[in-house]
Amino acid sequence: MTTETDKQLSLQRYRAAWRWHFYAGLVVLPFLLTLALTGLVMVYYSAVETPAGPSLNIAEGPGRQPAADLLQTAQQAVPGGDATQYIPATTPGGSAQFVFDTPTGPRQLDLDPYRNEVLRNVLTDQTVYAWAHRIHGTLLLGDVGDFIVETAAGLALLMVVTGLYMWCLRRKPGTGAESRRRRWRGLHLTTGVYAALGLCFFILSGLAWTNIWGGKLVQAWGSFPAEKWGPVELSQAPHAAMNHGSTKDVPWGLEQTPMPESHGHRNTATQQPQTLTEIEQRALALGFGPRYRINLPRDPQGVYTLSANSMSGDIDSPGQERTVHLDQYSGELLAEATFADYSLLAKSMALGVGLHQGSMGWWNSLLNAAACLVVIVLCISGIVMWWLRRPARTGALAPPPRAMGLPSRNSLTLILVLCALAFPLLGLALTAGWLIDRLLLLAQPA
Numbered sequence: 055m056t057t058e059t060d061k062q063l064s065l066q067r068y069r070a071a072w073r074w075h076f077y078a079g080l081v082v083l084p085f086l087l088t089l090a091l092t093g094l095v096m097v098y099y100s101a102v103e104t105p106a107g108p109s110l111n112i113a114e115g116p117g118r119q120p121a122a123d124l125l126q127t128a129q130q131a132v133p134g135g136d137a138t139q140y141i142p143a144t145t146p147g148g149s150a151q152f153v154f155d156t157p158t159g160p161r162q163l164d165l166d167p168y169r170n171e172v173l174r175n176v177l178t179d180q181t182v183y184a185w186a187h188r189i190h191g192t193l194l195l196g197d198v199g200d201f202i203v204e205t206a207a208g209l210a211l212l213m214v215v216t217g218l219y220m221w222c223l224r225r226k227p228g229t230g231a232e233s234r235r236r237r238w239r240g241l242h243l244t245t246g247v248y249a250a251l252g253l254c255f256f257i258l259s260g261l262a263w264t265n266i267w268g269g270k271l272v273q274a275w276g277s278f279p280a281e282k283w284g285p286v287e288l289s290q291a292p293h294a295a296m297n298h299g300s301t302k303d304v305p306w307g308l309e310q311t312p313m314p315e316s317h318g319h320r321n322t323a324t325q326q327p328q329t330l331t332e333i334e335q336r337a338l339a340l341g342f343g344p345r346y347r348i349n350l351p352r353d354p355q356g357v358y359t360l361s362a363n364s365m366s367g368d369i370d371s372p373g374q375e376r377t378v379h380l381d382q383y384s385g386e387l388l389a390e391a392t393f394a395d396y397s398l399l400a401k402s403m404a405l406g407v408g409l410h411q412g413s414m415g416w417w418n419s420l421l422n423a424a425a426c427l428v429v430i431v432l433c434i435s436g437i438v439m440w441w442l443r444r445p446a447r448t449g450a451l452a453p454p455p456r457a458m459g460l461p462s463r464n465s466l467t468l469i470l471v472l473c474a475l476a477f478p479l480l481g482l483a484l485t486a487g488w489l490i491d492r493l494l495l496l497a498q499p500a
Contacts, residue, residue, distance in 0.1 A: 063460070068223045070457035070466050075216040076440075077453065077487055078209040083433050085206035088189065089260075090429040093422065095186035100367070100412055101419035105183040105301075106162050106176050110149045115168025118143065121150075121330040123170055128152040128163045131172045135161060137350055138298065140330060143167045144345040153178070153298055160298040179299040188300045197265060201479070204264035208473075208480030211257045215469060217246045235442045242435035249428045256425055259406035262306060267477055269310075276399030277310040283389040287315040289355060293377075296349045296359065303347070303366040305375055306407050307400025314388045315355045316381040325383040327351070333358050336385050340378060345369070351382045358382050364408035370415050372404040456491075 099105050125137060135154035143150045149164035156177075164174040178184055192199030221243060246253075262268045280288055294309040302309075328336075333348055337360045345368045349359040358380040362368040369375065372393060379389045393404060408414050412422040444452035474481030 064223055066457040066460040067464060067466055068220055069455050070460055070464075071216040071219045071223075072454040073456065073491075074466075074470070074487070075213055075220065075454075077491075078212045078216070079436055080451075081483075082206045082209040082213065083436065085193075085203065086210055086429055087433050088193070089203075089206075090426040090433075092186040092190040093426040096183060096190065097412055097419050097423045097426065099181075099183040099186075101416065106164070106174065106178065106181060110164055110173055111147050112143075112149060112166050112168070112173070114146050115166075118150075118167045119170045121334045123331075124150050124165050124167065125152065125330050127170050127172065128154070128165060131163060131175060132156060132161055136352070138296075138352070139303070139350065140334075140348045141345070142334060142343075142348075149173055155298075160301070178301060184300055191263065191300065200265050204261060204266055204268075205479045205483055207257050207261050207264070208267075208477045209483055211254065211477070212470075212473060212480060212484070214246070214250050214253050214257070215473065216466075217243075218250055219466060219469065221247050235439050238435050238438045238442070242432060242439060245428055245431050245435070249425070249432075252421075252425055253428070255406070256410060259403070259410040261477070262403055262406065263302075266479055271478075272399065273306065273310060273403075276307060276397050276403065278307050278391050278396060278400060280312050280314075280389075282391075282395065283314065286389055287317070288312040289315045291352075295352075303349075303361075303363075305361075305363045305365050305377065305400075306403045307396045308377060308391060311391075313359075314357055314379045316351070316357050316383055316388075317386070327382045328358070328380075328385050332385065333360075333380065336360075336380060337378075340387075342376075342378075356382060357388060358385075364404060364411070364413045367411070367413045370408075370413065372401075372408045372414075375404055 103109060121140060121142065125140065129135070129137060132154045135156045137152055138155050138160075139151075139153040141151040148167075150167040152163045152165070154161045154163070158177060159180070160178045162174075162176055162178045163172055165172055179188075188194055191203065193202060195202065262272055280286070289312060291313050292309060293304045293311050293313055295313065296304050297309075330348070330350070337343070337346060337348065340360065342360055342362060346360060346362040347366065347368065349361070351357060360378040360380065361376065363375040363377065364370075364372040375393045375396075377391045378387060380386065381388055393401060396404060409418060409421075412419045440452070470484060474484050
């Protein structure tokens with residue numbers, strides 16, 4: 055039998071969770087809306103068009119031109135540019151693509167593989183997709199924006215946790231002013247509860263890209279160890295050096311792993327690099343295709359890197375991810391990493407990244423679009439509920455009432471402490487929120 059004391063304790067726990075939920079929402083809501091809207095833009099360009107623009111349909115010709123000839127034409131179209139990547143045409147009507155590093159940023163060229171003509175030449179960081187991608191990841195503020203997004207993601211996770219906590223307490227709506235919010239509250243609660251698991255997935259997989267929790271903690275611990283390749287000369291550059299601007303092509307589990315070096319760089323007077331045509335033939339012989347990419351050497355020590363992974367959208371199944379490094383002079387296979395070689399964490403992230411980006415097919419794109427819409431519904435319904443609950447006087451913030459008489463040792467405090475320990479920036483935000491709340495309490499007249 056539930057006593058009056060138990061009811062009061064439940065009410066105070068509910069109020070404490072509600073107050074944290076409210077303040078987290080107050081801070082994070084504009085960022086969540088930004089992430090959801092930019093996410094919808096990226097889903098559109100990934101599923102309906104392409105990140106570089108509309109899909110190109112090319113009439114087939116008698117035969118495809120050699121990759122080395124296509125590269126020569128592309129270089130003529132980008133004087134002073136440094137070719138870094140080649141993506142062979144994946145379908146009979148598809149284009150061959152090259153990526154160049156230029157003084158104005160990465161540039162993608164689409165070529166007719168039959169007639170060796172340039173069809174499109176765009177700065178990849180200036181497309182609509184690229185702008186949405188950068189806003190989504192850094193709010194166009196670089197490392198500062200990354201810090202803000204990571205903090206916002208942590209607070210969003212806090213909102214999911216406190217929302218579920220309140221749902222478990224199952225406090226029923228009252229009457230009067232609260233009854234006018236019942237419909238919006240029901241929409242907010244139902245949407246949040248059913249979408250909680252999916253929202254946690256998108257938050258955690260997104261956090262894996264951030265600089266602190268992702269780069270300094272999780273990714274550093276889960277990266278592929280280059281020692282697995284045996285006695286291979288390693289360069290100072292990590293695999294992340296093959297990314298282009300804001301676009302990430304390299305698998306998450308390899309980004310921090312050092313790149314191997316070509317053996318033949320000490321004898322360049324007698325050894326000439328393999329041509330791109332020869333490397334493409336080598337890739338086909340190794341079983342790559344239909345879609346894969348070839349990263350070109352950046353210097354005499356560099357290697358040709360063949361890859362097909364879900365991060366860059368080459369394949370639908372992360373379990374088929376494969377990265378191969380070839381000596382640029384002999385074509386010798388120096389190192390290889392497949393999904394089976396990843397750590398458990400890297401495997402989880404390969405799957406998570408693929409889902410987060412919508413790389414697993416049309417159903418994945420629909421799922422991601424639905425997730426973005428769910429976030430928008432939760433934000434709008436939360437705003438409406440606050441608007442209906444706030445006092446009539448203008449400018450009143452109207453936070454939920456403080457919990458009174460709640461024991462310092464309780465389930466909610468334990469949950470908050472665990473979240474703070476798991477996510478450093480969330481811990482800082484929780485500490486700052488607690489201090490501000492204490493200061494506001496002290497500032498109130500007795």
